[in-house]
Amino acid sequence: MEPTQNHFSLTTQLAKWQQTMAHGSLTSDDLTELTDHLTEEISSLQKAGLNDEEAWMVARQRIGQPVVIEAEFRKVNPDHLANRNLVMMFWGAIFFMTLQIVCFALPSIINSFFRPLDSRGFPSNLLSATDVRNMLYAEIAIIAVFVLAVVFKGNRIVAWFSEMIEKYYFVCCLLLLVASPFLISFNDMMVLNHLIHGMRSVYSPEIQTAGGVLSFVIYIPLIAFTVFYTLRYRSQDIRNIASFAGSINWQASLMLGILFKLVSLSTYSFFPVSILNTILPTIIFFFAGWLMGRSKRPWVNTLILHSPSLVLLPLALLPNSVGFGDMFNFLCKFVLPSAIGCTSSILLYRKTQLA
Structure with a gap:
């Protein structure tokens, strides 16, 4: 043979x-x-x-x-390998947030459609043994599908995701920023439920503020770092914040506008009766102006930076019962702090450059 x-x-x-x-x-x-x-x-x-x-x-x-x-x-490329690991780490955290929603929040939301209504017309908070069993079955099925996908298609999924980050990094970052309010809201809902059950109390403004602070401190920086390191991974010229500011274009300005406007909306939602929802956006957009002032086209990029505010402006015309009404309140909370902070920072930077 x-x-x-x-x-x-x-x-x-x-x-x-x-x-x-x-x-x-x-x-x-x-x-x-x-x-x-x-x-x-x-x-x-x-x-x-x-x-x-x-x-x-x-x-x-x-x-x-x-x-x-x-x-x-x-x-x-001294930072390329470390930066790639950071990109995968931060996107892994985003994926874990999404997985939490799919495994825990989604079955609860679906199950709420089948609960009996209380006197106010909302789904009852009381869960029967059947409700709990159905939620557990749904969670087990979701986890089983996830485990099978990782075992049999894990390498292909990782390769596909790496290719998406390589070729369509701008689309991935933009989708993350657009989806971030939903990710934060659902994860915040789970945190609030944990606090309520942990303290054996009912929902209160104090618990809302505590959950808001947790979301503000954890989730928003996580999303910001994910976007920054993804952009840094695709552009080797971005080594720090200053070099990033020098390479800002209309795409980066749009993503920064969505991110900073998300922060402004978060402060308004989490601290509705606090002066923080005016001070924090001013400080944040002062930093945005510092970035725009170092870009090659500062005023054009600044206009694009504020485009999310212009898109949200029609919401101020809605009735107050919707939650976004009152034009004066909208201008004071969203538009003026961002415009004042951003413009003053650019003018200050330009003045120091001329001096």
């Missing part, structure tokens, strides 16, 4: 080489350029009469060993 010979596959070897190099300090653009150079070298060797295996060995030797290439690119 003749021994089975292993046939050399150039495509397989090239894919393995790309996978090895992708885990180092090479960016996606660096890897694409290096791969093109390697394939061109292989093609020229094949035209010279070498077979696939010989051409692969010679071309790889000419282009350099992966260890040597990694050492050279680590000098050019």
